[in-house]
Amino acid sequence: MKNIIYALYMLVIVLVACDPIENRDSIGGAISADQLDVTATPIVVNGKKSNKIVLTNNSPVLSSWDYGLKISQKQCDTILMVVPGNATIAFTGLNPDGSKITKDLQVTVDELTYPVAPQWGYLCGSGQKTWVWDETASSCFGNGGYLGNNSPGWWALKIGELDGQAAGEGEGASMVFSTTGASLTKNYTNGTAASKGKFDFDMSKTTADGNGATWAQGVLTTSNVTVLCGISINEGKKNVNSYDILSLDNDKMTLSYHAPGTGGWGEAWFWLFRKAD
Incomplete structure (x- = not known):
């Protein structure tokens, strides 16, 4: 049959x-x-x-x-x-x-005649792009006020302090975003095998601050992998797989996460990355 x-x-x-x-x-x-x-x-x-x-x-x-x-x-x-x-x-x-x-x-x-989201190019370059911590910023990871800060404003860590929060994911670690399978690969520095998953983004999910100005320009989601040090420390270091995109261009990216139900100036976490040299 x-x-x-x-x-x-x-x-x-x-x-x-x-x-x-x-x-x-x-x-x-x-x-x-x-x-x-x-x-x-x-x-x-x-x-x-x-x-x-x-x-x-x-x-x-x-x-x-x-x-x-x-x-x-x-x-x-x-x-x-x-x-x-x-x-x-x-x-x-x-x-x-x-x-x-x-x-x-x-x-x-030959050319992108038909419009596509520019974030594909920002994240993946011409096919894949490597991202690392932005050590040029005053801090590259930490917490601050949700809808108020755009980078760590309370507890702020520099690149040399990150391994204490997520072993092998601090200085020297990297992430590779690729258009092949919309994949995200995280490379560690402590001998741990690279972890690989997928990513997606939705630039229609914007977030306004208390004054009506755009605070987040979209949302980045990952599956089976997180960004570097992608944990919520005060929630038992649980993995974070959904991030507000505060800024993203060809050179730099700032992400944020807040626990469900967080109000203005409640706790949010921030990640600052740059493209690798």
């Missing part, structure tokens, strides 16, 4: 594929990777390859397109790349017999 349902599903895919499919193997057969008819084509605007890519699968297989940030499982789709340059889109096809076939498609983006 399961095979019959799958065969009917594949028949529907063939009938509604982006282009007519001719001379294909019969339903139930399997094709090889060199028989795949799949393309990834940038839309050209004013003679330049834009960051809008048209994905087309004219083969009798189910689709999975891994383009770094996300995975599309549509037969045909249009996606946006968030940084210029060369990129690989990995296609995986699922045959009716359950076997998988793969093909890498190379694309080049």
Whole structure:
């Protein structure tokens, strides 16, 4: 029964594929990777390859397109790349017999013709960027007043004092933000293996201070990893995975966290980073 349902599903895919499919193997057969008819084509605007890519699968297989940030499982789709340059889109096809076939498609983006959030470039550069503590600031970690301070205003630590709070995450430690899988990798200095997870941001989640001015310009979230010293010390050093973005540009980033229910001038924590040299 399961095979019959799958065969009917594949028949529907063939009938509604982006282009007519001719001379294909019969339903139930399997094709090889060199028989795949799949393309990834940038839309050209004013003679330049834009960051809008048209994905087309004219083969009798189910689709999975891994383009770094996300995975599309549509037969045909249009996606946006968030940084210029060369990129690989990995296609995986699922045959009716359950076997998988793969093909890498190379694309080049000349310019970001179609708008994307600039924070991708701020965080990841042209594909990945390394961030470290901002030792040029008067302090780079500590607490202060929620909605009142923009950096540690009460208990403030310099870079040489951070290992006492999170071993291996002080001076010399780093974070790498990458557009590949929207990944965040934290590198330690004490021999601990690097930890890796994912990140996302939402710049619609702004926060105003008591006077109505913008205090936080968005929210950064992480999963399976935190930023360096990403803990709430007075909550049992629990991991923090959601941060207010107080400032972010190509060179510097300031993040903050407050416990749920915190009011103005209640306790907030602050992290100050800069891009690595």
